[in-house]
Amino acid sequence: MKEYKYGFVTDIETDSLGKGLNEDVIRLISSKKKEPEWMLEYRLKAFKHWQKMEEPRWAQVSYAPIDFQDICYYSAPKKQSETEGPKSLDDLDPELLKTFERLGIPLSEQKRISGVAVDAVFDSVSIGTTHQEILKEHGVVFCSISEALQEHPEIVKKYFGSVVPYADNFYAALNAAVFTDGSFVYIPKGVKCPVDLSTYFRINARDTGQFERTLIVAEEGSYVNYLEGCTAPMRDNNQLHAAVVELVALERAEIKYSTVQNWYSGDQEGQGGIYNFVTKRGKCVGKSSKISWTQVEAGSAITWKYPSVILQGDDSVGAFYSVALTHDKMQADTGTKMIHVGKNTKSTIISKGISTDQSVNSYRGQVKMMPSAQGARNFSQCDSMLVGDQSAANTFPYIDVKNKTAVVEHEASTSRISEDQLFYLQSRGLNMEESIALLVNGFCKEVFKQLPLEFSVEAVKLIEMKLENSIG
Amino acid sequence: MLMQQKNTYPTKDFLLGGGESLERSWSQKTGPELRHWKTNQWQKFLAQGLPSPRVEEWKYTDLSALVKKPFQPAMASEEAQLSEWSKGAEDRESWPEEQGEPGPTLVFINGHWSQSLSDLKAWPQQVKLLTIEEALLQDPSRLAHLENFSQIYEDAFSRLNGAAWGGALWIEVDPQVKVSQTVRILHWNEPGQGRELRGSRVVLWLGEQSEVRLVEKFVGSSGEAKDSDSSMVNSVLDLHLSAGSRLRSLQIQQQPQWLFHFSQVRARLEKDSHWESFSLTQGGRRSRLDLYADLIGTGAEALVNGLYFAKDKNQSDHRTLIRHLSPHSQSEQLYKGVVGEKGEASFNGKIYIAPQAQQVASQQLNKNLLLSETAEVHSKPELEVYADNVKANHGSAVGQVNPDQLFYLMSRGLRREEATQLLIQGFVSDVIFKLESPEWQRWLQSLVGRSV
Numbered sequence: 001m002k003e004y005k006y007g008f009v010t011d012i013e014t015d016s017l018g019k020g021l022n023e024d025v026i027r028l029i030s031s032k033k034k035e036p037e038w039m040l041e042y043r044l045k046a047f048k049h050w051q052k053m054e055e056p057r058w059a060q061v062s063y064a065p066i067d068f069q070d071i072c073y074y075s076a077p078k079k080q081s082e083t084e085g086p087k088s089l090d091d092l093d094p095e096l097l098k099t100f101e102r103l104g105i106p107l108s109e110q111k112r113i114s115g116v117a118v119d120a121v122f123d124s125v126s127i128g129t130t131h132q133e134i135l136k137e138h139g140v141v142f143c144s145i146s147e148a149l150q151e152h153p154e155i156v157k158k159y160f161g162s163v164v165p166y167a168d169n170f171y172a173a174l175n176a177a178v179f180t181d182g183s184f185v186y187i188p189k190g191v192k193c194p195v196d197l198s199t200y201f202r203i204n205a206r207d208t209g210q211f212e213r214t215l216i217v218a219e220e221g222s223y224v225n226y227l228e229g230c231t232a233p234m235r236d237n238n239q240l241h242a243a244v245v246e247l248v249a250l251e252r253a254e255i256k257y258s259t260v261q262n263w264y265s266g267d268q269e270g271q272g273g274i275y276n277f278v279t280k281r282g283k284c285v286g287k288s289s290k291i292s293w294t295q296v297e298a299g300s301a302i303t304w305k306y307p308s309v310i311l312q313g314d315d316s317v318g319a320f321y322s323v324a325l326t327h328d329k330m331q332a333d334t335g336t337k338m339i340h341v342g343k344n345t346k347s348t349i350i351s352k353g354i355s356t357d358q359s360v361n362s363y364r365g366q367v368k369m370m371p372s373a374q375g376a377r378n379f380s381q382c383d384s385m386l387v388g389d390q391s392a393a394n395t396f397p398y399i400d401v402k403n404k405t406a407v408v409e410h411e412a413s414t415s416r417i418s419e420d421q422l423f424y425l426q427s428r429g430l431n432m433e434e435s436i437a438l439l440v441n442g443f444c445k446e447v448f449k450q451l452p453l454e455f456s457v458e459a460v461k462l463i464e465m466k467l468e469n470s471i472g
Numbered sequence: 473m474l475m476q477q478k479n480t481y482p483t484k485d486f487l488l489g490g491g492e493s494l495e496r497s498w499s500q501k502t503g504p505e506l507r508h509w510k511t512n513q514w515q516k517f518l519a520q521g522l523p524s525p526r527v528e529e530w531k532y533t534d535l536s537a538l539v540k541k542p543f544q545p546a547m548a549s550e551e552a553q554l555s556e557w558s559k560g561a562e563d564r565e566s567w568p569e570e571q572g573e574p575g576p577t578l579v580f581i582n583g584h585w586s587q588s589l590s591d592l593k594a595w596p597q598q599v600k601l602l603t604i605e606e607a608l609l610q611d612p613s614r615l616a617h618l619e620n621f622s623q624i625y626e627d628a629f630s631r632l633n634g635a636a637w638g639g640a641l642w643i644e645v646d647p648q649v650k651v652s653q654t655v656r657i658l659h660w661n662e663p664g665q666g667r668e669l670r671g672s673r674v675v676l677w678l679g680e681q682s683e684v685r686l687v688e689k690f691v692g693s694s695g696e697a698k699d700s701d702s703s704m705v706n707s708v709l710d711l712h713l714s715a716g717s718r719l720r721s722l723q724i725q726q727q728p729q730w731l732f733h734f735s736q737v738r739a740r741l742e743k744d745s746h747w748e749s750f751s752l753t754q755g756g757r758r759s760r761l762d763l764y765a766d767l768i769g770t771g772a773e774a775l776v777n778g779l780y781f782a783k784d785k786n787q788s789d790h791r792t793l794i795r796h797l798s799p800h801s802q803s804e805q806l807y808k809g810v811v812g813e814k815g816e817a818s819f820n821g822k823i824y825i826a827p828q829a830q831q832v833a834s835q836q837l838n839k840n841l842l843l844s845e846t847a848e849v850h851s852k853p854e855l856e857v858y859a860d861n862v863k864a865n866h867g868s869a870v871g872q873v874n875p876d877q878l879f880y881l882m883s884r885g886l887r888r889e890e891a892t893q894l895l896i897q898g899f900v901s902d903v904i905f906k907l908e909s910p911e912w913q914r915w916l917q918s919l920v921g922r923s924v
Contacts, residue, residue: 058528369870371845386860389827399851401870404842410853410868416860 007234010099010204016075029074033146036153046166046176053170059333060362061302073178075123075205119183119199123208126181131195141186142197145213148184159217163246163283171242172279175211182212187222196225203232209240218253225256232264236272243278251286258451260459262299270329273301280307284316292319294450296459298466308337311345318347321447325466326359335365340373349380352444355391362394369406382412437464480521481539488544497545501605505615513634522628532818532850533760533789537699543669546638548584556662556693563691568915575653581660583670585639596651600644607642621710624738625764633708637671647679654685661692668703675710678717686721697730707735713745720748727756736762743769753780753788754923760789767801777906778807781923782815792821796829805836808903812843818850827858836866841899896924
């Protein structure tokens with residue numbers, strides 16, 4: 001049995017809204033967050049628009065229709081939702097601290113990981129952020145988006161929805177209407193963020209959807225390395241996770257965004273698991289700015305996301321590195337979009353898909369060279385590996401070029417794990433499982449090396465654990 | 473229902489006079505079973521409509537110009553009625569050289585087969601030549617074969633063709649027969665009575681272990697027309713390769729600007745059969761070539777190559793779908809495009825490998841050269857793989873003429889245009905060299921010379 005070791009449930013008193021979605025629910029969420037008036041108006045506008053939209057069905061995934069009235073849109077640990085909130089992280093409910101400790105993310109003062117500031121999001125709210133002092137010293141703002149709406153409304157208002165407008169797609173509209181929490185990062189001009197920033201998402205409550213909203217703004221010449229991790233308890237019904245992440249990089253700024261996604265993927269029969277329908281997009285607004293997405297997608301019953309970069313500033317650079325591993329009856333339809341607008345913009349796409357058991361793993365990506373993208377350049381490589389004869393691997397790249405000086409290259413291959421290499425490793429004394437894990441890790445190396453060290457180690461372990469017992 | 477409306481253009485007013493005028497246009501030899509089948513195709517065409525760009529397969533070709541004004545089925549005409557026939561001799565008579573006797577030429581005029589203009593002196597023995605209507609009267613079981621081609625692929629254009637073809641031929645090569653000459657099919661188009669629909673269908677049936685070569689050419693009298701007046705060519709070539717048979721086929725599209733060109737090739741490959749296909753697209757205001765191949769037998773092999781040029785405001789769209797349905801089958805695709813001026817070219821190629829199709833090797837490569845600021849290229853190579861013990865690769869690249877190479881040639885005294893031409897020729901040559909026959913290679917080089 002592949003064990004999902006994060007499948008436990010934290011028994012904690014929560015303050016939840018009942019199931020269902022209407023304007024009142026949105027007003028209530030907004031008032032609980034003490035949001036400014038304009039935010040509520042934005043939410044209601046998004047909700048009106050969402051009601052007019054149709055659910056998209058074009059992805060290579062199949063699932064029963066989602067009843068959006070059967071989802072609870074707000075759930076928060078009781079103590080947290082009270083007006084004041086804890087003064088410091090050590091005042092948090094010990095249950096919560098224990099939960100995050102079990103997840104390997106200790107929050108309390110003595111134990112927390114040095115060098116990484118963590119924002120922990122539990123169901124619908126952010127419960128705390130570590131390393132605040134050092135961040136303040138450098139003028140970096142790293143807090144929950146609700147807090148940012150109160151403390152820095154002018155920055156939030158300026159950039160919120162500027163990369164992913166609410167009308168962008170069905171799930172982005174839904175998120176804009178009901179988003180509950182998420183992280184906000186602001187790096188001032190010329191600052192290299194002194195520690196890595198990290199958000200850890202945990203879905204705990206039953207029947208809740210998680211709709212987080214992340215906004216990262218990197219001012220001129222700044223740099224930030226941002227990491228994201230996610231887990232959820234094992235439950236036999238599906239839960240919806242529809243997040244929106246917006247990145248804004250101004251002149252010469254650089255944002256590195258890494259995700260290790262390990263939501264509960266359902267059992268072997270495909271029962272339960274998270275629907276991970278996420279809109280992630282970055283905009284290289286300024287000249288010579290840089291945005292890179294690195295993702296390790298190892299969980300979720302269905303993953304449906306395309307972290308994208310709009311390369312607007314001249315000489316800006318976009319990158320996408322992805323490993324997507326599917327097992328049992330998981331389905332993944334993931335990839336990226338690189339929209340080249342500015343001159344001499346560059347993008348790189350490296351995608352590695354591994355499908356085992358009866359899973360379906362699709363790469364879908366678009367590279368678009370607008371007429372203004374003089375001298376733009378793209379290189380894409382998408383490799384798929386099939387383990388077992390019941391899995392499927394698909395590649396759907398879209399290449400649209402409207403500028404003759406642009407150069408686009410795309411390569412893809414699909415093959416199974418090499419018998420010769422397996423035989424060689426086994427003849428050296430490794431067992432089948434170890435050999436497969438080693439070969440798969442080699443296959444993904446190009447992506448793993450993009451991850452920060454701790455994440456890289458975690459990713460390798462995660463892939464090894466997921467591959468157990470999926471010998472073809 | 474709501475979805476369907478958005479994704480389609482309604483076709484209820486597609487034909488002038490609707491279904492009745494359609495039935496009047498059918499050949500008198502159309503038997504009752506075939507009538508029934510054709511009516512059925514028409515009903516399906518009416519019910520399904522034409523796909524809008526919201527339909528994934530038609531993302532880059534907008535068909536709204538086809539529903540602006542109704543079409544009328546083209547009428548059969550004799551040589552005397554043709555006003556432009558005398559002018560197009562050069563285009564019509566260019567064929568690849570042959571070692572022995574030149575092969576027979578089947579001539580279609582505005583979609584209708586013309587026996588009088590065809591040259592059948594050299595028609596090979598042991599090869600049946602019938603109209604589809606006659607073929608079905610002779611042997612009604614052939615209707616099932618006709619229907620079977622729809623199993624490979626069926627869409628609005630194949631249905632429209634089924635319902636409204638003007639000329640339709642059934643060519644059957646007997647088992648073990650190796651035809652030494654090339655069978656030529658010429659499609660000639662010149663302006664007719666208003667906005668015409670010109671449908672033609674050819675079924676080529678290869679018996680076991682048989683061999684044949686086929687060159688199909690679409691040409692017409694020059695001229696231009698508004699989108700809402702443009703006539704439309706709707707051709708379907710259905711190929712059946714029985715076990716061990718070999719086919720080499722060439723399709724040349726040099727249509728004039730007043731035509732929309734929609735053609736489909738559907739092929740079924742049985743055990744150990746071998747198909748070498750090449751298409752050259754040089755004309756047509758809007759042009760679409762769909763190629764569907766089902767590799768149903770083990771060891772079947774398809775080599776599918778193509779070259780396309782788009783200039784002026786021309787739109788050229790190619791789609792291929794190769795389905796590997798059995799083990800040990802192989803396919804290779806190489807498509808190259810040269811796009812200049814305000815041209816727009818699309819390539820959408822898909823390789824599908826079924827779960828039972830183990831030990832399959834499949835390759836696809838699409839390369840495009842952009843020559844102007846206003847040209848556009850869309851490339852979408854797809855892989856759908858359900859078997860694990862396979863090798864499937866695809867690649868795609870878009871770029872301009874290499875400036876270093878250009879500089880080198882110019883430093884050797886060539887003018888910019890000459891140097892560019894030379895580089896384009898180099899770019900397209902490797903697709904042409906994929907062809908087995910040196911005569912065909914030479915002929916294509918000369919045809920391509922015009923576009924370069």
